Amino acid sequence: MKGRVSAFTIIHVAGSDSVSVPYGIAVIEGTTRLLARVEQPTQLTIGADVEFEAHDLFGWIVTNT
């Protein structure tokens, strides 16, 4: 699915020491608003068009920036 990033952050302190940081969280405006995990966050900016898909653990994950 495709959508546009309307807000974005790169998280450096997670809620568990076992979680690898940094990772990104993007607010994506598509057919609906959703939040998706971004595993390669440095390439993403607000206003960017992205592709994302469902993910077992994170709910949604950005697959193409």
Added chain:
Amino acid sequence: VSTPRVAIAGCSLTPFGRADGSSIVDLAAHAAEGALQASKASPGDVDAIYLSTFASAVLGGQNFPAAVLASRIGATPIPAIAVEGACASGSVALKQAINLIRSGGAEAVLVVGAEKMTHRDTSAVTAALAQGTDVTSGGFRAGLTFPGFFALLASAYLRRYDIQRADLASVAVKNRRHGARNPLAHFQSLVTAEEVLASRPIAEPLNLLDCSPISDGAAAIVVATLEWARAHVAVPVEVLACEQSSGPASAEEIDDFTSLSAAREAARRAFQEAGVAPSDIDVAEVHDCFSIAEAIALEDVGLFERGTALAATGEGETSFGGRVLVNPSGGLLSKGHPIGATGVAQIIEIAQQLRGVAHTQAPDPELGLTHNVGGTGGLGSVTILGRAA
């Protein structure tokens, strides 16, 4: 039968910061006994206790805290109720006390807020705080932390209003300057904008010094009819309005990432109830859990126009000699943020300001405001206080 006017009588708070060796109930009891003493009252003189805490069980290892507190301070058999509203827990407790008094069910109520957090590591606290949202939401599953949520607000806000990241630093610099004069504040040292910008990233664009600290602490007030308060303290402070609204309980429900709707609605109701306007407010304590949160708070309650709060802060409009004194206590960024205590501590700061006895005193204020937000804006509370006529 007319609805009784409600006032703040005695107040007390512990130092905010690390309280090694003290449990959450130890802290709550210390503040509670101080507030009763300041009200020239004993536990038998109040009709109920409301205790606000967000994570007494998860972080503090203490479930059932209100009953334990009542027993500890010798307040049995009066009702003792714990309330939880994430970071707005203290305001929720205050609202319940006011409702009880206005309904005629009580003449005086002890409101206590407390949290014990510093004995747990940062990741454990971050994980506990992250549960102040809908845990089935996509944001929670994706790994959104609370710093992350406010970082999303910051990214949207800076972009919408074409504001530079460096301008956010003015909030932390100002609040640390205020907090340096507060002997109960967690941080009592100054920081520069350069230090804020050079501190380590937590959730971009927010750095460590843009974030409120993990703190222990407790705060307590006796809320009572104005008559009761007049008989117990020299200068009662009247509650002109205390309004609470709900809003989106997860990030994906938010339409506008530059504002929190529950706070806007609570402010609208509070100003209507009090019969005053934002321009009448002399001093305010707002929920600056992160630097961006203060800017959004000031705009949500109507003290500043949209997109202008950061520039106003940089120009000194929210400090001494400015248009309105904001967070004279140092706010959450400097004073600290023991979650359950925060809303009660905000009320204490404004009450002390209106009495003319605050550590960082505004010049002769007549009206003050508190703004307290819980979760992803899932709760918003605004209280307006004034000198009792």
